Amino acid sequence: MTGTTRIPGPGTNVAILRKAREMSQAKLARRAGVSVSLLSKIEVGDRALSQGVAAALATAMGVTLDELLGKAPVERQNASSLKELDAAMRRFDLPGDAPHTPETIRDDLAEVIRLRGEADISGVTHKLPGLLAKAQNHAHATGQRGDWAVVADVYSAVYWLAARHRWMHMAELAVMKQARAAERGTPLAAAISARDEAGTFLNGGDFAGGLAVVDRAIVQAESSLEGRDRAFGLGLLHLRGLTLAGRLKDKAAATQHSKAAWRVADEFAEDVHDHGITFGLNNTATHVIATNVDMEQHRKALDTAEDLMRDASDLPATRLGPLHMNIARAKLALHDRDGALSSLKEAWDAAPQMAKVHPTSQELMRVLTSLHKRSNPTLLALAKRAGVKL
DSSP states (O other): OOTGGGSOSHHHHHHHHHHHTTOOHHHHHHHHTOOHHHHHHHHHTSSOOOHHHHHHHHHHHTOOHHHHHOOOOOOGGGHHHHHHHHHHHHTTTSOOOOOSOTTHHHHHHHHHHHHHHTTOHHHHHHHHHHHHHHHHHHHHHHOOHHHHHHHHHHHHHHHHHHHHHTOHHHHHHHHHHHHHHHHTSOHHHHHHHHHHHHHHHHHHTOHHHHHHHHHHHHHHHHHHOOHHHHHHHHHHHHHHHHHHHHHHTOHHHHHHHHHHHHHHHTTOSSOEEETTEEESHHHHHHHHHHHHHHTTOHHHHHHHHHHHGGGOTTOOHHHHHHHHHHHHHHHHHTTOHHHHHHHHHHHHHHOHHHHHHOHHHHHHHHHHHHHHTTOOHHHHHHHHHHTOOO
């Protein structure tokens, strides 16, 4: 293995997993439906591995997508909080003592949502266990729909945390508990729960399955939601469908979900931030950009990004970070290495904790390091922030 392929990143894992299974590049490429040339370039660091191709390669090798992308390690300072979170999730059906100060639950949830919007992963990790235990106990005590909807919102934050790290066991358990809380909650909580359930299919590489979940949820949301909640819930579901369709390279489905998302986004004067999630015209644009890149419409993605960046001040860090990563992907595909590196730096500046664990950020770092031959000072500074030795 060369020095280049030792640099961490999902593409590096492809070669490691392939060789462990004693598969030739030709055999893996044939099974995955990709060219040998593309596979070779991915393995040596000349091409970035997209999650669509990653899903095909994972299936061909008989591994899960999170195994191929690489699960983010648990930071030492977060280990005890994650154990407490696991314990709170296990006790979903076991009512505990009702909290003495239930009025603080919504304030604590608002703080988690604020931290999530800032992509403060450590902050979310430390706040979630106590909040989840308190919210569950309170909902059991009151039985009120609104209190169970709060529990569903907390589990949505758990899913977000787990998905960012590719901890798929925790993510899938979280959406199961979220769905059960949402059943006792509100129709909007159910729509958000379905959106997160489809996210586990997205994270697992089962894009067609995720689209089926979205389609079913849209039918339910159309009949159960009204007014602003209807627009918000449908918008979130259509954006999830857009992402899934893009990974499948299903142009018809992507166009359908894109048009529907734009249509309901028009009902909001500006992007809104509810339940820890952002929706509106600008956030819809970020998803369209990502899907354009997934479908290899790179120039179109950059044109949309140029328009968006003139008015993206209301986007939270959780959206700005991935936005800059996708801009970097498009620039790299168009052979603008310096531009891609600049956009990757912007992703790190906007959401450093997310950039450290995000597979797209890791893959961009790996490929740019290979192409720049490790000599670029901006890249060296980013590598230091990422804890990567060049």
